[in-house]
Amino acid sequence: MSKFLKFSLNLESFIDDLQKIIEQNNKSVDELLKLDKKSYSSFVKPLQENEERLELFFSPLSHINAVNNSDESQKVYADSLPIITDYSTKLSQNIEIYRAYKEILEDEAKTLNFEQKRVLDLNILHFELSGAHLDKKSKTRLQEINIKKSQLSNDFSQNLLDATNAYEYVTSDAKDVDGLLKSDIESAKFEEDGVTKYRFTLQMPSYIAYMTYGPNCKIREELYKAYVTRSPENAAIIDELLSLKDEMSKILGFSNYAELSLASKMAKDTKSVIDFLQTLIDNSKEQAKEELKEVQALSKEPLESFDTAYYSEMLKKKKYEIDEEEYRxxxxxxxxxxxxxxxxxxxxxxxxxxxxxxxxxxxxxxxxxxxxxxxxxxxxxxxxxxxxxxxxxxxxxxxxxxxxxxxxxxxxxxxxxxxxxxxxxxxxxxxxxxxxxxxxxxxxxxxxxxxxxxxxxxxxxxxxxxxxxxxxxxxxxxxxxxxxxxxxxxxxxxxxxxxxxxxxxxxxxxxxxxxSASQMLRQLEFSLFDFKLHSKLYSGESIQDLLDSIRKDTALIKPPAYNKFQNGFSHIFAGGYAAGYYSxxxxxxxxxxxxxxxxxxxxxxxxxxxxxxxxxxxxxxxxxxxxxxxxxxxxxxxxxxxxxxxxxx
Missing domain, CATH: 1.10.1370.40 (Neurolysin; domain 3)
Incomplete structure (x- = not known):
């Protein structure tokens, strides 16, 4: 039995090594396609192993770029994306491989086990969703779209990380941290010129700590505003990503990206998803309103978006005597x-x-x-x-x-x-x-x-x-x-x-x-926004208009106009959840x-x-x-x- 791979990464030679693996894989594909008799064992299995070898090589870079990000890792990762995307797009559009898979599925139907049949079924679907059956011009355009999409998604993620790291709020007033958990105060505290100060950032542990326990409303608003206005440059990336996804969907014969997305999911159609989400909204809204009334009763002023976590925690302590500091x-x-x-x-x-x-x-x-x-x-x-x-x-x-x-x-x-x-x-x-x-x-x-x-x-x-x-x-x-x-x-x-x-x-x-009902509404807002956003082509202000229209049904407190949540919605613009956040x-x-x-x-x-x-x-x-x-x-x-x-x- 084989041992595990040793985790290693050489950034200096990565691009050269990546290109060598891709060259080897391309050569292997050419040789496999020349086989007179293609079978699951002689054709499909080697192709799988080619892809696994490439994945094992690339994963350490992807991982390091996420957990130990540096200028060097950013550059190597960004440089590698077009290479990987170009290779994978061409492979996924190779009509000869597509035909070979269909032939093997038909010829070996009686001898293949259910795992092998599943591999072939999914690959055939993947080829069709990649446009393998389309004309050369369409395939070329799809390839260009995929490369650009991967670059834009990486840019979106990097912009968000840079903006998160660039911001900090510093106070030297001990009253501003009164009520925070002791461990959070210790994490925020530092000395400068003989003065004790407290630093809060947009990193999750720090941000959540102040939004939940921070007594100074003005600081909460400062942090909140910094958080929901991160990466304004991502707005242009969103427009371009949505346009590319819509174009890709049309080329592949779908009305919109949501339909394309559902082709490989459990949900049957777009109506099923929207009805599912709306039913949950309808079941949750009245309880959420009652929850908000209880929170509002603790504040003399009408609640703002940057107040809810603070007063909710206050209510939680009052109702359940839950003190996070007591539990940690x-x-x-x-x-x-x-x-x-x-x-x-x-x-x-x-x-x-x-x-x-x-x-x-x-x-x-x-x-x-x-x-x-x-x-x-x-x-x-x-x-x-x-x-x-x-x-x-x-x-x-x-x-x-x-x-x-x-x-x-x-x-x-x-x-x-x-x-x-x-x-x-x-x-x-x-x-x-x-x-x-x-x-x-x-x-x-x-x-x-x-x-x-x-x-x-x-x-x-x-x-x-x-x-x-x-x-x-x-x-x-x-x-x-x-x-x-x-x-x-x-x-x-x-x-x-x-x-x-x-x-x-x-x-x-x-x-x-x-x-729980309020939290349910919040997640349903994200889900419905994502799914509707990918159900027709939106851009510019129409994206905010869509979000605002959904919030009329889901947001019991109207967010401030400067809230540009979408610019930080990395799940759908830098992850794999586009038209799938409902999942x-x-x-x-x-x-x-x-x-x-x-x-x-x-x-x-x-x-x-x-x-x-x-x-x-x-x-x-x-x-x-x-x-x-x-x-x-x-x-x-x-x-x-x-x-x-x-x-x-």
Whole structure:
């Protein structure tokens, strides 16, 4: 059995090495196309392995550019994108490969297993969505569009990172930090010319800390305004991206980009998505209005957008006696990580063993994963915020579980990245409970990729999973971060070692659905905006007009005119969620439904959890998630579970 790849990256020679791999792949494709008799084994398998080799080479650069960004990594990454995009576009439009796949599917229909059929079905669909069947002029234009789109998406992301890093607010008035958590005050404090000062930035731990606990309304507004006006230059990028996506859709025979996006998703059509989102809005709005009334009662002035987090936290403390500072000592980062591992061991029987490996940062760690004493995968954790790291949290797959044409088993690996409060020599990293939820979420993605037992690369792990189902495993797992049984595995005071008391757990659970309808409306606003934005061609002021029209139905507090949320909506303009942000809610129906079934069985002794491991996690993308869910639950998903989970019904 093969070992894991050693993480390494040579920026100096990267472009030359990349071009060599692409040359080798192109040569291989030419040779494979000359085969007299093409079969799955002789043709499809080698093509998959070519793509995996390129992916394994490129992933370290993509990863480093996100977690340890530098001028050099930015340049190399930007220079490599046109090369990669040009190669992949030409490959995806190669009519000879497309025809060969269709012939192999027909000729070997009786001998192919379901994994192999899925690979061919998805590839044929991908070729058709890439325009392989179109004329040369159309293909050339699609290639130009794809290259430009990748460049623009990278520019969008880099602009956002640069703007985030460029801003800071400094105060020397201790009254301005009165009420913040002690750990947040310590993180913000610094000395200059013998004066104690406090620095707040747009990095998530710092920004959230002040917006939630900062007593000075003017500072909250300053920070909020800086955050929602970041990267105004991204407005032009959005216009160009939307135009290119619309043109691409028309070339491929779709009315709009939303239709093109749904061609490879679970949702059947655009009406299904909009109706789904609108139903959730209608079910959530009245409760959200009542929630806002309670928050408004705490403020003498009408609430503004930059006030809601502050007064919501005040109400939360009043209703549930939830004080984040009281909880954070029980969520010390390393203990939370160890407890998360223990939880996964109790739920699925997997164990984690620390690996001594030099990585890109001294605070990043590697662990080998075992299932019933068998080595299955490796996971890399990089959990603390730093200036060179992109904001947010994510899982990125590195290696993929598969079998070569010679029968050799290759194991999977993946990165989990978060932006938790940094630790130091004098201060431990103490997490908010929301951070614990985030870690569980990303670990749900990770084990979905890492525990796959599929032999075909393109449908193993998260590969081949419909985009509107990919959040199902992550959302399922994050729900357990509120379960008393689970919390008691790791929530212990970092100094006294006391387990989080039952009374504090009860308060946390009671507060779980605090403002849940309001939060639901906010996510539905993002989802509906994204989907409608890609349902016809918008540009310039019409984009803001669309957002404003949706906010009439979803935003109970009107945002200030300077709020340009769209310029920072990286999920759809620099990520993979264009016309797919609704996926979070679509997948949450599946996750809520499954979660209640596991809880009803007692969590750790759940037969449903064991079946989930065998069917969904081990199954990867080899079958449709719709089929997996019906096999697992014996029925269609119940949308009412999502409202129940959020305390809305």
């Amino acid at each position: 000592p029980y969520f010390e980062q390393s203990r939370v990580v160890d407890g998360t591992f223990e939880f996964l061991n109790r739920l699925f029987g997997i164990s984690f063993v620390r690996v001594d490996e030099k990585l890109w940062d001294e605070k990043a760690n590697a662990y080998d994963i075992y299932l019933k004493d068998e080595l299955k995968a490796r996971i890399y954790l990089d959990l603390e915020a730093r200036k060179s790291k992109r904001g947010g949290a994510w899982m990125h797959n590195f290696e993929t579980h598969s079998k070569t044409k010679d029968g050799e088993v290759k194991l999977a690996s993946a990165f989990v990245v978060c932006n938790f409060t940094p630790s130091s020599k004098t201060q431990k990293s103490l997490l908010r409970h929301d951070d614990v939820v985030t870690l569980f979420h990303e670990m749900g993605h990770a084990i979905h990729h890492l525990l796959s037992e599929v032999g075909e690369i393109e449908v193993s792990g998260v590969n081949g999973v419909e985009w509107d189902a990919v959040e199902f495993p992550s959302q399922f797992l994050e729900n357990f971060a509120y379960e008393p049984k689970v919390l008691k595995l790791f929530a212990s005071h970092h100094e006294t070692k006391e387990i989080l008391p039952d009374e504090m757990i009860e308060r946390l659970v009671r507060a779980k659905n605090f403002m 979070y809610k679509w997948a949450e129906v599946l996750s809520a439904d499954l979660f209640f079934s596991v809880v009803d069985e007692g969590i750790f002794d759940s037969n449903v959890a064991k079946a989930y491991l065998d069917i969904v996690l081990k199954g990867g993308g080899a079958k449709s998630m719709d089929e997996y869910f019906k096999t697992l639950m014996g029925r269609e998903p119940d949308a009412q579970s999502l409202l129940r989970l959020n305390g809305i019904i």
